[in-house]
Amino acid sequence: MNSSNKKGGLFAGVISGILMILIGTVLLWWNEGNNVRNIRTTNEIEKTVVEIVSDSDPAQYAGQLVAVGGRFTTVDKSLTDDLFTVSVHTPALRRVVEMYQWEEDSDTDSDGDTTYTYEKVWKEGLIDSSNFHRGGHENPTSSPYDSEAWYADKVTLGKYTLSSPQIEQITANRTFSPDGENLKIPEGFTLSGKWLTNAADLDKPEIGDIRLSWKYNDWKELSLIATVSENSFVSYVSSQGKKVNYVTEGNRSAAEMIADMRAADKALKWVMRLFGAVILVMGYFSLISPLTKIASFVPLLGNVINGALFVVVFLIGMTHSLLIIAIAWFRFRPLLGILLIAACAGMGFAAHLLMNKRRAAVTA
Helix, strand or coil: CCHHHHHHHHHHHHHHHHHHHHHHHHHHHHHHHHHHHHHHHHHHHHHHCEECCCCCCHHHHCCCEEEEEEECEECCCCEEECCCCEEECCCEEEEEEEEEEEEEEEEECCCCCEEEEEEEEEEECCCCHHHCCCCCCCCCCCCCCCCEEEECCCEEECCEECCHHHHCCCCCCEEECCCCCCCCCCCCCEEECCEEECCCCCCCCCCCCEEEEEEECCCCEEEEEEEEECCEEECEECCCCCEECEEEECCCCHHHHHHHHHHHHHHHHHHHHHHHHHHHHHHHHHHCHHHHHHHCCCCCHHHHHHHHHHHHHHHHHHHHHHHHHHHHHHCCCHHHHHHHHHHHHHHHHHHHHHHHHHHHHHHC
């Protein structure tokens, strides 16, 4: 590799580091604000929602936020995938088309060098192999069939009719085994158990092989939280601007559904916090990549220097993450914000002490 390529690689590392730091910052800020809105929305729902039964008069609850559950009815005839003559009496039917393809994965070591690995997987949609970093792993660029979903036009819950957004929350959760006699099988395909496939052997598939399956909904009961509109429902819009039109399986109470909503919000909060923090740490790692490259040329001492740099960068990235979270929460929960800022100061001070200690060891 010539010097111009090396300089270009180092410069690209710095630019990508800056971009990742910006993205991580924005993501963490948005996530904290979104979490506050979610918390206030569920608290608002808890205070406002009225539990009703499905055979109550819709006019009595017009415009009110309600929680209702029970057995539901799919009024339509069976949903049908006409292309393959698959027909099921269900509120939700989905054709799942998967292709056997190459998938690229990457791993970056402590020196900033990236290794790419390739695995064959069944995957919905097409994986674009034109951007792969190594040749010899080409995927098809088209598929004869695509995944598709169908929903019933009318689903009723007692005297109420579900809205389209609610019906589309009824998930296709159970795999349907098609009838070989009625199934329209295209040329070159065979029925193998629950799969319709063009693979010669599903246990030993080849790149480009396709398998199709169908999923349907088998719920017996459902529950929902939404605003009554005539004999149907519309989304409830909270004071935080959040729209709530919640549907779940089973006959659930309002308290149970609200608990589920809170659990989902909490999981999203922590997933996004972790994701944002990882992006920030990776961004700082990328930002200092020129220093790690230079240090790697120093015999023996280079590993010590790089180790110290990575510890410091990790602390800086985590401090940055906590600082963004603290600032975002300071307006809404001052006590938590103060505690997080104190934690940031402590981590920053630890990074400063560690850097000074390593600098002293190098100059000694």
